[in-house]
Amino acid sequence: MARIKSNGTQVYAVIGAAVVRFSCPKAFSFGEDSFSKIDATCLDSDTKDYDRGLRDPGEGSIQIDLDDENASHMQLIQLAESGDKIEWHVGSSHSKTAPTYEAVAGIDLPEDRIWWSFKGYLNPSAPTVEQDALVSYTFKLVRTSAVVITPRVVAP
Numbered sequence: 001m002a003r004i005k006s007n008g009t010q011v012y013a014v015i016g017a018a019v020v021r022f023s024c025p026k027a028f029s030f031g032e033d034s035f036s037k038i039d040a041t042c043l044d045s046d047t048k049d050y051d052r053g054l055r056d057p058g059e060g061s062i063q064i065d066l067d068d069e070n071a072s073h074m075q076l077i078q079l080a081e082s083g084d085k086i087e088w089h090v091g092s093s094h095s096k097t098a099p100t101y102e103a104v105a106g107i108d109l110p111e112d113r114i115w116w117s118f119k120g121y122l123n124p125s126a127p128t129v130e131q132d133a134l135v136s137y138t139f140k141l142v143r144t145s146a147v148v149i150t151p152r153v154v155a156p
Contacts, residue, residue, distance in 0.1 A: 004114070008093025011062065013086050015079070019101045022072045026065055026136065028090065030116065030147050031058025057120070057143035065134040066127060073137075080122035080139050088141075090116045094152055115150040118143050 011022045036053030067073050079086070089099055089109060097110035109115045120143040128136045 005093050008096070010091045010096070010098075012089045012091065012099055013079075014089075014101055014107060015075075015084075015086055017101060017103050019089075019099050019107070020072065020075065021098065022062070022064075022076060023070060024064065024067065024073075025062055027061070027063040027138075029060035029062075029141070030090075030118070031060035031141065031143060033058045033143075033146060055146060057118070057145055060141040060143065061138050062122070062141055063136060063138045065136050076122065076139060077124075077137070080124045083121050083123075085119055085121045085144055088118050088120060092152070109150050111153040114152050116147050117150065118147045119145040 009028070011025055011028055013020050013022065034056045036056065037050040038053045039048065040051045041048045062076070064073050064076065087107065089107060091097075091099070091109075092114035094113040095110065097112050099110060099115075100108045102108070107117075109117070120141055123140040123142060125137045125139045128138070
């Protein structure tokens with residue numbers, strides 16, 4: 001039975017025309033989607049009937065223990081302040097192979113790990129400062145698309 005460990009998961013985003021890795025996240029959540037309900041009930045029905053409507057992408061989060069020497073942590077804070085909608089790509093722990101990006105072709109996701117991809121933006125966050133703890137940030141991640149999974153290629 002195959003099991004995929006969370007440790008080793010890497011978070012990337014396409015910012016401008018560059019792939020940026022956000023190193024040392026503490027936690028990452030995609031959030032859950034919901035769908036509107038379209039009432040399709042007939043007048044002579046005893047029970048309501050619904051069709052599935054539009055997708056409402058979920059809200060997840062990304063958490064860090066702030067390291068001001070880690071440029072990607074400072075970039076997360078700036079990204080949250082900007083509200084820019086970007087492409088996110090989360091790679092499984094199967095490997096450490098990074099994606100590449102070309103302006104014409106777009107993102108190239110390596111086949112040796114599972115990828116979860118979506119579009120979204122971060123909301124600004126204030127730090128959490130507690131006794132006997134590290135200064136941390138939890139950014140609300142507002143997805144504007146579904147999460148698309150790209151399976152890894154497994155050798156036969």
